[in-house]
Amino acid sequence: MWKRACVLAALACVALGGPASASEGATHPPAQDWEFNGLFGTFDLASAQRGLQVYEQICHACHSLNHVAYRHLGELGFNEDEVAAIAANYQLSDGPDENGEMFDRPAEGSDFFVPFFANEEAARAGNGGAYPPDLSLIVKARSGGADYIYAFLTGFEEPPDGEELPAGRYWNEYFPGHQLAMPNILDVNTVEYTDGTEPTHAQMAWDVTNFLAWAAEPQMMERKQMGLKVVLFLLVFTALMYAVKRKVWANVHH
Ligand code: HEC
Secondary structure, eight states: OHHHHHHHHHHHHHHHTOOOOTTSSOOOOOOOOOTTOSTTOOOOHHHHHHHHHHHHHTGGGTOOOTTOBGGGGGGGTOOHHHHHHHHTTOEEEEOOOTTSOOEEEEOOTTSBOOOSSSSHHHHHHTTTTOOOOOOTTHHHHSTTHHHHHHHHHTOBOOOOTTOOOOTTOEEBSSSTTSEESOOOHHHHOOOOOTTOOOOOHHHHHHHHHHHHHHHHOTTHHHHHHHHHHHHHHHHHHHHHHHHHHHHHHTTOOO
């Protein structure tokens, strides 16, 4: 009896399209018109360059980018001097030297992005116990990809009536479970874009998502170009084989 009532109630909920309780699940991120979408899509390099600025000046304070080396930024359109200048803003521990001592030195193009926190424990301690995940592959690691990351960064809201948030927890429409330890950082912090673009919340979210999409798959453009070449080759090859077949069989009478 109760079972049937539950099933009916669940069906009614589905039929009416009523939202599940706000504390469960998460809203589906809306699809965005990314320049890298589709078969011929390419990265919007100007946006990704601005996104690097957002990452460096805002996200880096909590999130590492362990799988990206400074020299990779060459693919985003920075020349060698610019890459060296970006890297030199960071200090890392190296060594040991001839006396067996570790020493600090500025990062170079061949180094990977230097994290703000020395290790996961330090990152957790700085964030109320929550771990800010490494962002190198986050666009690939989350269902919804770039659409999700953009929706997430623009999805911080006041909690619905009746929802109590513990101290140090924030409300996000798109985050599974809605409550998380990351504040609505793009409302609090802003960057001054070197190309003069207005740094609105949505613009910074868009740019940093473009940057992270590139970081997660820097070879995407090459991959698509190669795919295109292979398809073209196969088309030409098919036409050629067809012509050969016609020629070989031309004098055979059935
Ligand atoms: C003050 C520290 C802090 C800053 C600055 C910060 N974050 Fe976070 N972020 C966190 C923490 C902590 C979490 C983990 C939250 C949790 O699991 O409760 C997180 C989680 C995330 C997630 C994962 C969400 C998921 O689905 O698991 C993404 C993506 C993210 N942050 C992106 C960014 C970006 C992009 C920026 C820069 C615009 C940024 N964060 C700036 C602390 C920060």
